[in-house]
Amino acid sequence: MSLNAPLAVLNHAQLDGLDYAVIGLYLAAMLALGAVLSTKIRAFKDYFLAGGALTTPLLICTLVSSYYGLDVTFGTSESGFYYGVAAWFWYSLPYYFFIAFAALVIAPRLKRYGDAMTISDILEQHYGMPTRVVGAVACFVYSAPIVSMAALMTLMEFVGIPTGWGLLATIGVCAAYTTMGGLWADAISDTLQFVLMCVSLAIAIPMAVEWVGGWGFVEQMSATAGGATADHFAHHGGLSGWMLAAWALTGLTVLVEPAFYQRVFAASDAKAVQRALLTGILLWASYDWGVTLIGIIARAAVEQGMLPADLEGKSALLTICMEMLPTGLRGLMIGGILSAAMSTIDSYSLLASGNVVYDIYRPLLDPKASDRRLLVLTRLGVFSVMLAAALISLLFVRMRDTWQFMASVMTAVVLVPVLGALFGRPRRAAGLWGAVGGFVGLITFYGLLFTLGEFDLEEETHVWRVGGAELWQDFSVLLALPVSIAGFVAGNLLGKEETR
Amino acid sequence: MEMVTWASVIILGPGSIAIFIWFLCDLRKIFRRDE
Numbered sequence: 001m002s003l004n005a006p007l008a009v010l011n012h013a014q015l016d017g018l019d020y021a022v023i024g025l026y027l028a029a030m031l032a033l034g035a036v037l038s039t040k041i042r043a044f045k046d047y048f049l050a051g052g053a054l055t056t057p058l059l060i061c062t063l064v065s066s067y068y069g070l071d072v073t074f075g076t077s078e079s080g081f082y083y084g085v086a087a088w089f090w091y092s093l094p095y096y097f098f099i100a101f102a103a104l105v106i107a108p109r110l111k112r113y114g115d116a117m118t119i120s121d122i123l124e125q126h127y128g129m130p131t132r133v134v135g136a137v138a139c140f141v142y143s144a145p146i147v148s149m150a151a152l153m154t155l156m157e158f159v160g161i162p163t164g165w166g167l168l169a170t171i172g173v174c175a176a177y178t179t180m181g182g183l184w185a186d187a188i189s190d191t192l193q194f195v196l197m198c199v200s201l202a203i204a205i206p207m208a209v210e211w212v213g214g215w216g217f218v219e220q221m222s223a224t225a226g227g228a229t230a231d232h233f234a235h236h237g238g239l240s241g242w243m244l245a246a247w248a249l250t251g252l253t254v255l256v257e258p259a260f261y262q263r264v265f266a267a268s269d270a271k272a273v274q275r276a277l278l279t280g281i282l283l284w285a286s287y288d289w290g291v292t293l294i295g296i297i298a299r300a301a302v303e304q305g306m307l308p309a310d311l312e313g314k315s316a317l318l319t320i321c322m323e324m325l326p327t328g329l330r331g332l333m334i335g336g337i338l339s340a341a342m343s344t345i346d347s348y349s350l351l352a353s354g355n356v357v358y359d360i361y362r363p364l365l366d367p368k369a370s371d372r373r374l375l376v377l378t379r380l381g382v383f384s385v386m387l388a389a390a391l392i393s394l395l396f397v398r399m400r401d402t403w404q405f406m407a408s409v410m411t412a413v414v415l416v417p418v419l420g421a422l423f424g425r426p427r428r429a430a431g432l433w434g435a436v437g438g439f440v441g442l443i444t445f446y447g448l449l450f451t452l453g454e455f456d457l458e459e460e461t462h463v464w465r466v467g468g469a470e471l472w473q474d475f476s477v478l479l480a481l482p483v484s485i486a487g488f489v490a491g492n493l494l495g496k497e498e499t500r
Numbered sequence: 501m502e503m504v505t506w507a508s509v510i511i512l513g514p515g516s517i518a519i520f521i522w523f524l525c526d527l528r529k530i531f532r533r534d535e
Binding site: 055058061188198199205209283285287289290293 | 501502504505507508509510511512513515516517519520522523526527529
């Protein structure tokens with residue numbers, strides 16, 4: 001099904017005046033915030049890194065809300081709907097280990113890069129300009145908020161808001177406060193968005209359990225031996241080991257997550273980031289559990305005939321919330337979901353704009369660009385990125401595949417060179433060979449998959465059956481990473497120039 | 501499962517509000533630093 005094809009608009013999904021008032025109040029508060037914070041911006045570092053002054057609570061709010069957008073909210077509940085608690089154990093849980101590793105091992109190592117502002121700065125310091133540019137392009141592909149825009153359109157269609165106007169209003173507000181206040185506005189608006197998304201979910205969880213008739217659904221779903229939901233409460237969800245490994249490995253993106261690096265460089269001190277990430281794990285784990293459970297409850301409701309049998313997993317969370325919440329609370333929930341989207345769109349548009357202006361334009365085209373010029377261009381870039389992402393999102397068909405491709409590019413290209421730089425002293429050629437190797441490996445895999453494989457209608461993904469093996473689209477990182485590692489090792493052995 | 505769910509509700513509800521209050525207390529420090 002097309003990502004942007006209109007979903008069936010349910011009558012009960014319509015919002016009323018009070019719901020719109022709650023959403024309008026929230027959007028107005030965001031605008032006022034941007035206007036106030038614009039007075040704090042004097043230089044590019046103030047704009048892009050909030051002057052390096054973010055404290056622990058601010059970092060918790062901005063990290064938690066930025067990293068969790070609609071892709072996670074809808075995607076995790078979708079996986080809960082189809083596969084049960086396996087979505088939490090094998091998709092979400094590995095992320096927390098990678099986040100803990102990033103907090104305890106990577107964050108302290110980043111202190112040695114005093115003036116760095118982005119991942120590309122680290123790449124250039126070790127491997128030179130070409131690797132910087134390749135890394136910046138991968139970061140841009142990953143950061144452009146295409147999936148969030150597509151999910152936002154789905155949300156608008158679902159609640160019956162005209163997509164064009166709704167999107168224009170959201171992008172307009174988001175772009176206005178981010179353009180005015182940069183990371184300050186982004187981070188402080190994230191605090192409001194953080195509370196809204198967490199509290200609305202905290203309210204929705206017990207209401208959903210009550211709505212489905214209490215905890216009896218667990219036994220009912222597990223009791224149907226051989227049925228589609230029999231493994232919903234088994235940690236593996238009935239999935240193959242390879243698939244579970246592929247899910248778990250998506251967590252590797254955390255180790256090269258541009259928002260994480262930006263906030264480490266923007267933190268008032270290294271301990272603040274560590275505290276924020278470790279506290280964030282508790283919040284992320286709770287949020288993931290909540291949306292997974294609501295996905296499972298939606299599935300239970302389908303089994304019990306309370307929801308239509310053709311309900312799609314990606315609509316599970318929205319359907320159940322619209323079905324059970326009273327007016328006012330529905331507005332709060334939509335505000336919470338909108339917050340999850342906006343906190344991601346503003347953060348990643350700022351990052352993507354920084355990638356183009358600071359990481360590519362400045363070193364390649366205008367090395368003597370003044371601070372003021374960088375500031376103006378990055379501000380213009382924020383709005384352009386949002387607009388472009390909204391347009392590009394119309395071209396993609398499926399949300400999961402789009403996200404998978406973007407995350408695969410980032411991991412395959414940047415992970416090995418960055419970890420090599422942080423934990424070793426590789427030669428300069430290693431970085432470029434590792435990055436290019438990962439990219440070539442990924443493109444080769446996708447090329448073979450789409451030409452020799454076929455679309456599996458039941459699993460809704462491309463599968464390439466070769467010999468007795470099945471290679472799924474989900475395995476892209478699993479297969480591209482070894483090529484990146486091989487390129488890195490070859491560059492390190494054959495390269496002549498030592499790293500700086 | 502019920503216990504984990506209630507723990508999640510407490511972390512997401514009162515927990516996130518507590519962090520927000522912590523942030524508000526901190527905000528004064530951030531702005532004072534600028535003056």
